[in-house]
Amino acid sequence: MARAATLGRTRGTDPRLRRTLVTPEGVALDVAVASASARIGALFIDLTILFGLVLGFVLTLMLLAWAYSTTGLPAVSDGFMNFLFVLFIIGLFLARNAYFLFFELGQRAATWGKRSVGIRVASRDGGRLTAEAIIARNLLRDIEMFLPLMFMTSGGLQGTLSEFAAWSGIIWVGIFLLFPLLNKDRLRCGDLIAGTWVVDSPRSALGAVVASGVTPALAAGDDIALPADRYRFGERELSVYGEYELQMLEQVLRTANPDALETVAATICAKIGWSAPVGDEQAFLEAYYTQLRARLERGLRFGRRRADKNS
Amino acid sequence: MTGSATITGEEQAIAAAVLRSDRFRLEREADWVRLDAMVTAMEQGRLKRLADEDVLALPVLYRHLISSLSIARESSLDAGLIAYLEALTLRAYYVVYGTRTTFGGWCRSFFGGGLSRAVRAIGFDIAVAFAAMVIGAVLGFMLVEADPQWFFRLVPAQFSDVRIPGASRDALLGTLFGKQEGDGLSVFAAYLFNNNAQVAILAFALGFAFGVPTMLLLVYNTATLGAMLWVFASRGLTVEFVGWLSIHGTTELLAILLAGAAGLHIGRALGFPGRRSHLAALSQSGRTAAQVMTGVIVMLICAGLLEGFARQLVQSTEIRYAIGYGILALWLAYFFAYRPRRS
Numbered sequence: 183m184a185r186a187a188t189l190g191r192t193r194g195t196d197p198r199l200r201r202t203l204v205t206p207e208g209v210a211l212d213v214a215v216a217s218a219s220a221r222i223g224a225l226f227i228d229l230t231i232l233f234g235l236v237l238g239f240v241l242t243l244m245l246l247a248w249a250y251s252t253t254g255l256p257a258v259s260d261g262f263m264n265f266l267f268v269l270f271i272i273g274l275f276l277a278r279n280a281y282f283l284f285f286e287l288g289q290r291a292a293t294w295g296k297r298s299v300g301i302r303v304a305s306r307d308g309g310r311l312t313a314e315a316i317i318a319r320n321l322l323r324d325i326e327m328f329l330p331l332m333f334m335t336s337g338g339l340q341g342t343l344s345e346f347a348a349w350s351g352i353i354w355v356g357i358f359l360l361f362p363l364l365n366k367d368r369l370r371c372g373d374l375i376a377g378t379w380v381v382d383s384p385r386s387a388l389g390a391v392v393a394s395g396v397t398p399a400l401a402a403g404d405d406i407a408l409p410a411d412r413y414r415f416g417e418r419e420l421s422v423y424g425e426y427e428l429q430m431l432e433q434v435l436r437t438a439n440p441d442a443l444e445t446v447a448a449t450i451c452a453k454i455g456w457s458a459p460v461g462d463e464q465a466f467l468e469a470y471y472t473q474l475r476a477r478l479e480r481g482l483r484f485g486r487r488r489a490d491k492n493s
Numbered sequence: 494m495t496g497s498a499t500i501t502g503e504e505q506a507i508a509a510a511v512l513r514s515d516r517f518r519l520e521r522e523a524d525w526v527r528l529d530a531m532v533t534a535m536e537q538g539r540l541k542r543l544a545d546e547d548v549l550a551l552p553v554l555y556r557h558l559i560s561s562l563s564i565a566r567e568s569s570l571d572a573g574l575i576a577y578l579e580a581l582t583l584r585a586y587y588v589v590y591g592t593r594t595t596f597g598g599w600c601r602s603f604f605g606g607g608l609s610r611a612v613r614a615i616g617f618d619i620a621v622a623f624a625a626m627v628i629g630a631v632l633g634f635m636l637v638e639a640d641p642q643w644f645f646r647l648v649p650a651q652f653s654d655v656r657i658p659g660a661s662r663d664a665l666l667g668t669l670f671g672k673q674e675g676d677g678l679s680v681f682a683a684y685l686f687n688n689n690a691q692v693a694i695l696a697f698a699l700g701f702a703f704g705v706p707t708m709l710l711l712v713y714n715t716a717t718l719g720a721m722l723w724v725f726a727s728r729g730l731t732v733e734f735v736g737w738l739s740i741h742g743t744t745e746l747l748a749i750l751l752a753g754a755a756g757l758h759i760g761r762a763l764g765f766p767g768r769r770s771h772l773a774a775l776s777q778s779g780r781t782a783a784q785v786m787t788g789v790i791v792m793l794i795c796a797g798l799l800e801g802f803a804r805q806l807v808q809s810t811e812i813r814y815a816i817g818y819g820i821l822a823l824w825l826a827y828f829f830a831y832r833p834r835r836s
């Protein structure tokens with residue numbers, strides 16, 4: 183029964199990363215926590231983008247400065263240059279934070295890096311994702327990573343970086359970087375503080391109705407015999423399979439690979455003691471699928487579920 | 494299959510569908526597809542291009558979708574359909590319960606009251622942190638007064654160049670007035686990356702350890718200050734020293750105080766979560782503390798600019814006092830007296 187209940191839910195994710203999120207309406211939805219590899223991939227993409235943006239900005243500034251110096255206008259005073267440089271330092275700090283804030287405050291709640299690996303930020307308790315939460319998780323990113331690295335770099339450049347400070351800085355960054363691996367929800371310290379987590383962003387595509395009994399010709403108005411009419415299965419033939427087999431059959435029909443259809447049709451026929459419908463596997467399987475599903479769904483309405491052929 | 498069909502085709506399809514669950518699906522499919530298109534548009538930031546009736550219909554369609562999902566889970570064995578409804582519901586949920594503010598909108602609400610509210614919310618922690626800082630300063634002063642050797646244990650070597658016990662009045666005066674080594678830029682950079690900004694951020698970050706390291710850090714740092722004050726006070730330079738310190742120190746010490754209080758707030762939630770779970774308490778206090786810290790960063794940038802530029806431009810003690818305490822009054826008024834009505 184438990185297995186039947188999980189059928190049709192999110193497939194293909196690591197079961198250890200699967201969670202249930204209850205919306206304020208009380209509906210339980212399946213979410214998958216983003217894997218550590220996706221997180222680190224997104225981080226590297228974001229860092230690369232940030233580095234590229236800064237590099238582009240600096241190059242533009244240098245180009246402007248060069249253009250200014252070639253025009254032969256009066257030289258700028260040192261004090262003014264210092265002031266500009268200070269603005270530049272502050273600007274870098276703000277731009278770095280603004281990048282994360284701007285994108286995570288958007289509808290997709292994901293930076294470019296997160297978008298490209300298909301993950302997003304969400305509120306852990308199922309409520310609204312607030313701006314405060316985004317601020318908190320990004321502020322902690324600075325404390326976890328950027329600031330220690332900056333202190334270490336500037337200390338190293340000025341020659342005031344002691345070996346002890348360097349090691350403690352490295353350990354500091356290391357602890358925070360490894361922190362997501364040490365808890366089951368892959369929470370960074372910032373996520374912990376903000377009450378958020380990073381989950382796979384859902385993708386949805388609605389497949390066509392499998393074996394609706396409607397052929398394109400019928401939809402256009404012609405009257406053709408339905409596939410279900412050609413094959414009639416009795417109670418004995420239909421009772422051999424459960425929900426698991428039904429949904430496997432659904433997948434086979436959706437993929438519509440001729441070899442797979444042939445194999446599956448042969449297997450079913452062997453099981454129910456029919457002779458294989460050579461050349462007409464598609465119609466046979468659609469009829470079997472429809473009638474099996476009708477039978478199982480009828481049971482479902484009366485509260486009887488059958489997980490698979492063994493139950 | 495029915496998406497592009499005519500209305501008669503659609504009705505025919507519904508009528509012809511053998512399964513009750515397929516009829517259920519075909520009857521509602523148009524709504525889902527419409528919601529899907531709207532969610533996609535909103536995810537791509539094209540909210541403004543949605544028609545008014547679409548925006549009005551969004552909550553209704555969302556509720557319909559949720560009830561469809563519940564029904565489908567109980568009555569349909571179409572795995573593809575349920576997977577689609579699950580994913581679409583999750584996407585619609587993220588849109589409906591997504592962030593309401595934009596970056597600019599958040600900035601406005603943050604500086605227009607959000608920051609002040611957050612600071613007032615941690616009032617108790619501010620009082621505790623303030624007590625720790627006062628105790629530290631008094632302790633530093635008294636320790637050095639009892640035995641000047643304490644000075645060398647309290648004050649890091651880089652600060653005690655000339656400013657040591659027994660230094661002449663003129664030497665001390667020289668550190669307070671006149672051009673110091675370096676220009677505004679290097680002072681600012683050294684400031685931003687080295688001393689007190691680090692203290693503020695550490696005081697916040699160490700709040701995780703139940704706030705104990707935060708308290709120690711606050712006491713130790715103001716003890717250094719108290720020791721320094723004794724050196725100047727012993728040569729009768731108290732007023733000048735306080736003036737020199739105040740011009741940026743009021744902003745900076747207030748920033749350290751707030752950072753320490755934010756750290757304490759988190760440590761306190763971790764140690765005494767009350768009826769909430771530890772994680773819930775942590776995230777609740779973390780959101781408040783993070784807002785305060787954003788304010789702290791702004792204050793530290795201001796303090797850096799004041800230290801790098803204003804302190805050397807302004808050489809008169811009276812004006813230093815006026816600037817330092819004027820700015821302090823502005824900060825305090827902004828944090829505690831500025832109470833705009835919540836929008």
